[in-house]
Amino acid sequence: MAIISSSAPEFSVTPTVYLVEEQENPSTDFFVMPVLVSVGWRVVRCGFSDLPERVELKGSMVIFVRYVPVAWARLVESVNLHSLIFFMDDDVLDMHATSGMPWRYRLKLARLAAWKKRWLGEQKAKLWVSTPYLQEKYAQWQPRLVLPSPVGIATDVCRVFYHGSASHNAEIDWLYPVMGEVLRSDEHVTFEIVGGRDVYRLYRGLSRVNIIHPMKWPAYQHFLSLGARHIGLAPLLDLPFNRARSYTKFYDFTRCGAVGIYSPDSECASVIDHGRDGLIVALEQEAWVSAILDLARDKFFRQKLQYNAMLKSEALARKVDKRYLR
Numbered sequence: 382m383a384i385i386s387s388s389a390p391e392f393s394v395t396p397t398v399y400l401v402e403e404q405e406n407p408s409t410d411f412f413v414m415p416v417l418v419s420v421g422w423r424v425v426r427c428g429f430s431d432l433p434e435r436v437e438l439k440g441s442m443v444i445f446v447r448y449v450p451v452a453w454a455r456l457v458e459s460v461n462l463h464s465l466i467f468f469m470d471d472d473v474l475d476m477h478a479t480s481g482m483p484w485r486y487r488l489k490l491a492r493l494a495a496w497k498k499r500w501l502g503e504q505k506a507k508l509w510v511s512t513p514y515l516q517e518k519y520a521q522w523q524p525r526l527v528l529p530s531p532v533g534i535a536t537d538v539c540r541v542f543y544h545g546s547a548s549h550n551a552e553i554d555w556l557y558p559v560m561g562e563v564l565r566s567d568e569h570v571t572f573e574i575v576g577g578r579d580v581y582r583l584y585r586g587l588s589r590v591n592i593i594h595p596m597k598w599p600a601y602q603h604f605l606s607l608g609a610r611h612i613g614l615a616p617l618l619d620l621p622f623n624r625a626r627s628y629t630k631f632y633d634f635t636r637c638g639a640v641g642i643y644s645p646d647s648e649c650a651s652v653i654d655h656g657r658d659g660l661i662v663a664l665e666q667e668a669w670v671s672a673i674l675d676l677a678r679d680k681f682f683r684q685k686l687q688y689n690a691m692l693k694s695e696a697l698a699r700k701v702d703k704r705y706l707r
Contacts, residue, residue, distance in 0.1 A: 396463040398424045401439065401453050402446040405588065407532075408470045409446050412511055415530035420608060429453065435460050441465065444509075447473055448493035454500060467501050468527065470511035472518070474498045489705060539677040542573040543614040544633070546595065552616050555666070561587055562670045563677075570677050573610070610639045610678055616664060617644040628652050631659070635694045640686040642672055652697060658689040 398417055402409050408428075427433070430449040443457055453595040456677060472478035473494035481486045501508075507686075508524035510516050534697045541563070545552055553576065560572050564587055571589040574580060584590045594700045596604065613634035617626060628649040634641040641659045643649040655657040662672045676683055 396442040398422045398442045399423055400426050400444045410532050411529040412527045413468055449497040461646045465504050465506040466509055467506050468509040537569050539570050541612040542610050544575045551618050559666050559669045563673050605637045610637045613639040613641045615641055615643045615649055617647045635690045640683050658693045
């Protein structure tokens with residue numbers, strides 16, 4: 382059984398590897414990247430439309446993860462490669478194996494994988510597979526078995542979130558370029574936002590964004606208590622409907638262990654001491670990008686703000702109790 386492991390690199394030279402994937406995905410992270418990282422190859426991760434120049438590709442290794450996009454196939458045909466590899470962790474080269482699946486998904490597999498089987502053979506591509514079943518089924522291809530490795534848990538991830546309802550569409554739009562720049566600038570930041578199809582369509586082009594479906598209040602309260610969040614965003618544009626908003630976001634942020642960034646001239650800002658238990662930042666997108674990045678990169682400052690915010694939350698609760706007990 383041919384198994385690829387970190388102690389047995391397949392090639393004696395060190396080519397640049399162009400790893401072609403539709404988007405970041407578990408197939409790459411569980412199977413392919415651990416091999417490439419462990420043997421020290423230089424890896425360039427490319428989407429379907431990320432085409433290098435021919436001169437850059439010459440003498441390199443190209444790995445297709447599950448799919449062979451048309452533009453990349455044409456480029457590969459025109460260049461002398463060091464080697465070509467196709468990796469699959471499902472039986473994507475056999476249309477019979479997809480029987481019963483939704484027709485749109487079957488068409489995608491046919492167009493990007495099964496119909497490329499002959500082409501891969503003509504290009505003398507090597508085959509990497511994820512299971513002994515696939516290795517045995519495609520034995521004539523002499524495939525290599527790649528075993529999965531655990532995906533490391535990123536302990537330094539900073540989770541930024543905005544939980545606004547449909548009445549906050551203006552803020553959702555306003556935050557899009559802000560979070561686009563933040564996510565491009567720091568790979569340790571993730572973003573969580575509540576919304577439906579419209580929000581998904583707007584944010585789907587950004588990496589590391591989780592779209593949370595709207596939920597009723599009891600479910601949302603439980604949801605807030607699950608998992609760590611670090612930075613809560615509360616931009617409030619100067620709109621008539623926003624002028625009546627209270628500072629409940631401060632309590633939501635504090636409850637889930639996060640630090641808030643708030644708009645000036647808002648009720649939230651009226652209870653926040655800037656730099657002590659939260660940040661108050663002018664409603665300028667560049668300013669919010671800087672504030673989010675600075676806070677994301679300073680764990681100890683976040684912890685200090687969050688601790689003080691918790692004390693402030695308790696103090697505000699006592700103040701309310703005394704007011705209504707008079």
